[in-house]
Amino acid sequence: MAKQSCCHKKKLRRGLWSPEEDEKLMNHIAKYGHGCWSSVPKLAGLERCGKSCRLRWINYLRPDLKRGTFSQQEEDLIIHLHSLLGNKWSQIAAQLPGRTDNEVKNFWNSYIKKRLRERGIDPATHHPLAEPAACRAVFGDVVDLIPATAAPLQAPPLADPMPLDGVTKLPLDWPVAGAAAPPPSTLPRSSSCYLQGGCFDMDALQQHCGGGGAVPAPVVPSASSSSTLTSMAEAEHCNNANVAGATLPWLELEPNAVADAGHIDSYAGALDELRWSEYFDGAFQAAASQQGALQPAG
DNA sequence: AATCTATCCAACCGCTTTTAA
DNA sequence: GTTAAAAGCGGTTGGATAGAT
Incomplete structure (x- = not known):
């Protein structure tokens, strides 16, 4: 019974x-x-x-609960933290003042998951949903830099169960995909992928590329309202794209040119769509072709 | 207007971890 | 060191609601 x-x-x-x-x-x-x-x-x-x-x-x-819809910054942060921590809802919620683990979990399951899938990202792994073989064909041995675990962007096992608490109580007004990132020394090492514009592990990548500054400068998205979905794509691919010599098409867009604040949201949405479609249609293929060019003939 | 379907979210369940005796 | 109770956590469920047909 x-x-x-x-x-x-x-x-x-x-x-x-x-x-x-x-x-x-x-x-x-x-x-x-x-x-x-x-x-x-x-x-x-x-x-x-x-x-x-x-x-x-x-x-x-609880009187300190925020409730209401999640802001873009909160959404960004959740996605970012999930890529680091996995389904550690309580730890993720701890970084979001006024939010509960249940709320974050529900938001993830009902909204973010869907959004990621729509964008072709596996919410569980934060990797593209593409077939592994196809992925490798595109990204080549750079894929080897990605740990072959279920959560490739996950931080190494944390000695302190919640080091984020002591080190990076991230302010919600922190521009996740925006301008200057906090000093790297204040951030978890594994956070570099987002905070510095998107690398899995710059050291590893640098070594992989032969060191000595062979790695292009990290890509820092300029769009103030670009979501972490975009950041993730960058984090997932920018190295690959950069290493392969491809330039991500949206980097040339200038959101500042959009003066009318009332249109920011729709602009951001459109920009987001544009980025993704262009990304997959353009940079992705560029990377693929570049990768192909790097392959031995035959 | 009635019915169906999808979505959201509060609450429950059961397991693990922590604490106290 | 052992055990039981309490607390914490993540997964899942079920009801309310909105939107579609």
């Missing part, structure tokens, strides 16, 4: 919370704090299990 939850065992209320229950829980915590969660329902006069109370408080009642 399947194990029953604590709520089942004690025949406690389940399902959605009523405003009255919320009020009871709020009042109790406001007066006494939560203390031991298992004792909260009894003390607060609720027919819920402590676990349920805790969840309700954390995900819904």
Whole structure:
């Protein structure tokens, strides 16, 4: 027989919370704090299990919750952090003030995942959805720089479970794909892929290219509103494209020329679309052809 | 207007980790 | 060192709602 939850065992209320229950829980915590969660329902006069109370408080009642739709910056940050941490929702949420792990997880599953797939990126690996063989054909041995794990952009095992906390509590106004990045010394090594405009590991790449500055300057997208989806594409491919001598077409676009702020959003959207279509139609093929040119004849 | 379908999100479930006795 | 309880976490489910037919 399947194990029953604590709520089942004690025949406690389940399902959605009523405003009255919320009020009871709020009042109790406001007066006494939560203390031991298992004792909260009894003390607060609720027919819920402590676990349920805790969840309700954390995900819904906490006064410091932000709620509402996620901003572009938050979205960027989530994607970025997911590429580093994987499905560590609590750790990702810890970098987003006022957001809960549940909220971030839901946002990822219902929105970002879909967006990434639409863009041809595997949300699980942050790699293009292209066939591995085709990918290798295009990117050649540069692909070897990418760890063959499920999460290629993932940081190395973290000694501190949450080093990001101490090192880079990233401000939400930080321009993820914008202008100057924070000093590299303040950032996790593995973050360079996004923060510096997109390399998996500049050192490794440099070595791969023979060192001595053979690596082109990192590509720093100029569009202020460009999403991390774009950054990811850059992070995923810019090295490949650069190494292969291809220039990403959108880099020449000048969003600053769009003076009317009211059109920024639609412009950004259009720009995003343009980048992706041009990227796959242009730079991708350019890289492919370049790669082909590098292959021994025959 | 009725029905179907897709989407979103709050809440639950069960497992793991941490803490206290 | 062992054990049980509590807390934390990530995956999943189910209900509400919006949009399409």
